[in-house]
Amino acid sequence: xxxxxxxxxxxxxxxxxxxxxxxxxxxxxxxxxxxxxxxxxxxxxxxxxxxxxxxxxxxxxxxxxxxxxxxxxxxxxxxxxxxxxxxxx
Numbered sequence: 001x002x003x004x005x006x007x008x009x010x011x012x013x014x015x016x017x018x019x020x021x022x023x024x025x026x027x028x029x030x031x032x033x034x035x036x037x038x039x040x041x042x043x044x045x046x047x048x049x050x051x052x053x054x055x056x057x058x059x060x061x062x063x064x065x066x067x068x069x070x071x072x073x074x075x076x077x078x079x080x081x082x083x084x085x086x087x088x089x
Contacts, residue, residue: 071079
């Protein structure tokens with residue numbers, strides 16, 4: 001036992017540790033109790049389809065159409081030069 005720690009400090013640390021363990025034990029018991037109660041209240045049959053939140057709007061099933069642009073030979077050369085320039089760093 002270190003000399004600079006009094007017996008009262010050791011007792012306080014022990015009491016706080018025991019209180020923390022008791023609190024954690026109590027919270028775990030409450031969570032287990034409420035979880036088992038919630039599981040009992042669940043319906044036996046779940047819906048077959050996906051669950052949708054009524055607040056969120058329906059999401060689109062596909063993205064925007066693809067766009068492409070043909071480059072001229074000069075633009076292709078400029079782009080290749082840019083790629084080489086950035087690849088050197």
